[in-house]
Amino acid sequence: MSGVRVLAGTRKGAFILTSDGTRKRWEVSGPHFAGWEIYHVKGSPADQDRLYASQSSGWSGQVIQRSDDGGESWAPVGNQFAYQGTPGTHQWYDGTPHPWEFERVWHLEPSLDDPDTVYAGVEDAGLFRSADGGSSWQELPALRGHGTGPSWQPGAGGMCLHTILLDPTRRGRMFAAISAAGAFRSDDEGQTWRPVNQGLQSEGIPDPDAETGHCVHRLAMHPSRPDVLFMQKHWDVMRSDNGGESWREISGNLPSDFGFPIDVHAHEPDTVYVVPITSDAEHFPPEGKLRVYRSRTGGDDWEPLTRGLPQENCYVNVLRDAMATDSLDSCGVYFGTTGGQVYASPDSGDTWEPIVRDLPAVLSVEVQTLP
């Protein structure tokens, strides 16, 4: 029978939540790596039992864990992330040059077809690749080195490379997004890069045509239509129909266009989900009501999804990597909150139930659809 495995990274460990295809009853495993921050856990699309986890702490730095049995057991693999060549500088918050320093891995993106190949997006923003199951990591230096890198500045959460999208139809095309530099595209497996931010408008950037400096919070793509990209920016929800060459705003009737995650329905490429947050100063839902907003038209027209979600006194946030969709016939949607809840909807967002209510703050949510 089909099922799902939800991988939740939290401030104090990882949790694995499993259910059959009904997604009504859940088994909870964890905490794995108790006490450590788990920024991200993700499974290989090519091997459901191969999982990678980013484990870190302020005391002891970065560890990468790998599982070859679907999270039953784990082993630490390589954790040396060395920028290639002379790292150089980016801009610090005050505009002064600041040396590139590795802090942590924010996001792990396994290859679509090789379980041993995985990409890592790191802070300070850089992209690394392992072709040996995480044992060793090599930087793809052209992203930092294509020319705009010295002008990048960190967002409030650090200068992180948080999104990696791999185009399943055009070999070699990939996207990366960096806070607060913007979106970038490579068409040759990361050997060369260029910014793809035309059409983004960001208050605080005086140049309306600024090539970089945009605080992109998250990108999403449907695999059947990879030229269409959706973006949750610091403010504004955006869409590109040409692989990032240009962007237009699709915030429409959202109560706030500030937020972090954005995701796409597994079977409907024009069905998109966001979680509006009040503002950059108030990282909680408007009016204390936790509402996922769904557009079935690829943006502009949004409907609130509230059934099963708290509609009063709710002041949690949903972080950028904390939303995912499964690919069962009735698409499941999942998200985790900074209050420690992981919510699941087995019906494309129409209704929601908490899988767990009291985890540590949830940093990331991924889901695997199991045969």
Place this chain on the structure above:
Amino acid sequence: MIRVVLPAHLRSLARIGGEVHLDITGPVTQRSVLDALEARYPMLCGTIRGHDGGPRRAFIRFFACERDLSHDPPDDPLPQPVAAGTEPYLIIGAMAGG
């Protein structure tokens, strides 16, 4: 035999139940102890000091014989009771964070 005590989160990472006992050939220094520790438990590389013997991580401290050795040169000899195995070499996670 050198006795080494690790903080709980590193014992968990390396799946160590209690003290680590190391045999060191040559001078017993902080560097030689950490080299031997990382050779036996490679997953600890980068979690106590930088890779390839780099500097101590900011929130890790080294104590022995009621002394803070964190700022001592890494090639200085460790106190005789540590070298003799009567006192442990303590690797400490600083009190910070939540």
